Amino acid sequence: MYRLFNTHKVRRVSEAGGLWDFRTQTESYEGKLAVPSCWEIIPSLAAYKGKAEYRRKFTLGGNVRLVFKGVSHTARVFVDGEPVCEHYNAYTEFHADLSLPYGEHEITVEVDNSYSEASALHVENDYYTYGGITRPLLIEELGDAVINYVHFTPKKTAEGWSASISAEIESKAAHDATYTLRYTLAGKTYTAGNIILPAGQTVTVSGEYNFDGVTPYTVNDPRLYTIYAELCLEDKTVDDLIDRVGFREIKVEGKKLLLNGEPLRLMGFNRHEDFNSLGSSVPLQAMMRDLALIKETGANSIRTCHYPNNELFLDLCDEMGILVWEEAHARGLDEKQMANPNFLPQSLKCIDEMIACHYNHPCIFCWGILNECSSDTDYGRSCYKALFDRILALDKTRPRTFASNKHFKDICLDLEEIVSVNFYSGWYDFPDLSAADKMTASLLQYANDHGGGDKPFIVSEIGAGAIYGYRTESACKWSEDRQAQIIDEQLSAVLANEDVTGVFIWQFCDVRVDESWFYGRPRSMNNKGIVDEYRRKKLSFDVVKRHFCKK
Numbered sequence: 001m002y003r004l005f006n007t008h009k010v011r012r013v014s015e016a017g018g019l020w021d022f023r024t025q026t027e028s029y030e031g032k033l034a035v036p037s038c039w040e041i042i043p044s045l046a047a048y049k050g051k052a053e054y055r056r057k058f059t060l061g062g063n064v065r066l067v068f069k070g071v072s073h074t075a076r077v078f079v080d081g082e083p084v085c086e087h088y089n090a091y092t093e094f095h096a097d098l099s100l101p102y103g104e105h106e107i108t109v110e111v112d113n114s115y116s117e118a119s120a121l122h123v124e125n126d127y128y129t130y131g132g133i134t135r136p137l138l139i140e141e142l143g144d145a146v147i148n149y150v151h152f153t154p155k156k157t158a159e160g161w162s163a164s165i166s167a168e169i170e171s172k173a174a175h176d177a178t179y180t181l182r183y184t185l186a187g188k189t190y191t192a193g194n195i196i197l198p199a200g201q202t203v204t205v206s207g208e209y210n211f212d213g214v215t216p217y218t219v220n221d222p223r224l225y226t227i228y229a230e231l232c233l234e235d236k237t238v239d240d241l242i243d244r245v246g247f248r249e250i251k252v253e254g255k256k257l258l259l260n261g262e263p264l265r266l267m268g269f270n271r272h273e274d275f276n277s278l279g280s281s282v283p284l285q286a287m288m289r290d291l292a293l294i295k296e297t298g299a300n301s302i303r304t305c306h307y308p309n310n311e312l313f314l315d316l317c318d319e320m321g322i323l324v325w326e327e328a329h330a331r332g333l334d335e336k337q338m339a340n341p342n343f344l345p346q347s348l349k350c351i352d353e354m355i356a357c358h359y360n361h362p363c364i365f366c367w368g369i370l371n372e373c374s375s376d377t378d379y380g381r382s383c384y385k386a387l388f389d390r391i392l393a394l395d396k397t398r399p400r401t402f403a404s405n406k407h408f409k410d411i412c413l414d415l416e417e418i419v420s421v422n423f424y425s426g427w428y429d430f431p432d433l434s435a436a437d438k439m440t441a442s443l444l445q446y447a448n449d450h451g452g453g454d455k456p457f458i459v460s461e462i463g464a465g466a467i468y469g470y471r472t473e474s475a476c477k478w479s480e481d482r483q484a485q486i487i488d489e490q491l492s493a494v495l496a497n498e499d500v501t502g503v504f505i506w507q508f509c510d511v512r513v514d515e516s517w518f519y520g521r522p523r524s525m526n527n528k529g530i531v532d533e534y535r536r537k538k539l540s541f542d543v544v545k546r547h548f549c550k551k
């Protein structure tokens with residue numbers, strides 16, 4: 001399952017999941033492997049870093065699109081031995097378009113999860129880069145023309161709602177043709193007019209449309225509408241695309257973050273895609289488990305630290321009215337790592353792919369970049385600016401932010417619409433400012449004086465570690481008792497400050513980290529979850545619930 005709804009009626013789409021032939025480059029393992037999954041589910045591959053190859057034969061023909069929802073972290077795709085595409089980054093979708101004679105064809109996917117100079121974003125880190133075809137793989141049968149995407153931008157008007165809708169249409173034909181594009185939404189059909197599509201070209205079509213009698217999307221009533229786009233030749237629908245949208249506007253007004261004019265107070269968690277022995281290939285039922293627990297705490301928001309998430313998870317957040325800070329991939333890169341010549345191109349491509357595919361999700365309220373990277377240096381600032389500029393070029397409707405740990409040395413707060421800071425008073429104690437209330441006030445003051453004034457201020461990470469099951473009267477560090485105490489003090493201080501627009505606890509669940517992080521990461525895990533990797537609640541779970549549910 002790749003979405004909570006069918007994305008096509010006319011275009012034939014099949015999931016190329018199931019068992020593929022699989023072998024590692026070192027030949028330490030040869031056999032079958034499930035797609036999607038992480039190869040770490042095979043005991044002997046639990047710590048495998050390297051290349052592996054997937055192979056499977058399919059009977060195909062005509063214009064075919066292979067859609068990879070996520071391969072971790074580098075993929076090279078071959079059909080009948082011929083290279084057809086390659087892609088870097090585990091967390092964004094890519095596709096390969098083929099024109100094949102009908103018959104049996106062999107698809108080979110070479111996957112690499114090792115670290116090297118070629119990989120600027122997947123590096124040794126405080127989360128684990130798993131290996132494999134970790135998200136769904138689709139085979140789509142195309143006609144002569146394809147709707148690549150439909151982007152829906154709702155706008156509040158005096159009468160109700162309007163929206164601009166833009167669609168990208170790609171020709172797969174050797175001849176020019178003229179099509180009609182139409183949208184059906186909320187029981188009405190809108191014709192976007194005739195589209196002249198030159199052979200082999202791609203065109204973008206935009207228009208403004210009014211919608212009356214629609215219900216807005218809010219946290220308490222997350223009303224979703226299906227938009228059905230059809231590309232027609234004469235009166236025959238030759239391609240289509242189904243997506244879901246919400247009538248909602250996100251605005252920043254001084255320190256307020258507004259959803260349809262109503263101020264938001266975000267209370268939530270940082271959540272890595274990591275479900276104990278399944279790794280980053282988290283199935284729907286496990287996503288539901290996480291969201292049920294998150295909802296139980298009274299949280300209303302999730303930060304997808306530190307990369308774009310599986311679209312199925314975003315569909316669930318849309319349905320549940322859980323607001324999402326989605327983030328382009330990067331964590332804790334210093335200036336030297338940001339100077340890797342692959343860093344900027346890989347970061348820009350991640351932003352392009354993230355926004356192209358996730359633009360319509362009403363749950364996404366902001367785009368984040370470059371968590372705790374080098375926002376205290378001139379070169380670092382030039383990178384932040386380049387990435388923020390790219391986001392603005394692709395989406396003018398959502399605020400932009402980044403989670404900073406540079407505190408009183410940050411020189412990038414003027415580049416964003418929301419100021420976000422990470423600190424761990426009581427865990428990673430800071431000299432003189434160990435108390436969360438003093439730290440919050442000082443960081444607010446610094447933001448006001450350094451380009452971040454009159455903007456929403458989010459505490460994007462705060463928390464402490466605890467080993468599940470370790471409880472002791474001494475409440476020493478790593479005990480659940482101490483984690484509960486620290487988070488209690490942190491949330492009391494942060495939520496008492498009216499200038500704080502939101503708080504995200506670090507983190508929802510314990511996750512695996514690279515072994516080079518073992519020092520300070522017992523079990524080679526990041527143990528700051530309020531549940532462990534098996535989603536077993538720690539003492540801090542009820543502390544968070546008490547704060548988040550406080551009226």
Ligand code: ADA
Binds near residue numbers: 371526
């Ligand atoms: C940082 C970082 C997180 C995690 C956290 C921690 O704030 O953004 O990814 O590493 O620290 O657990 O220390």
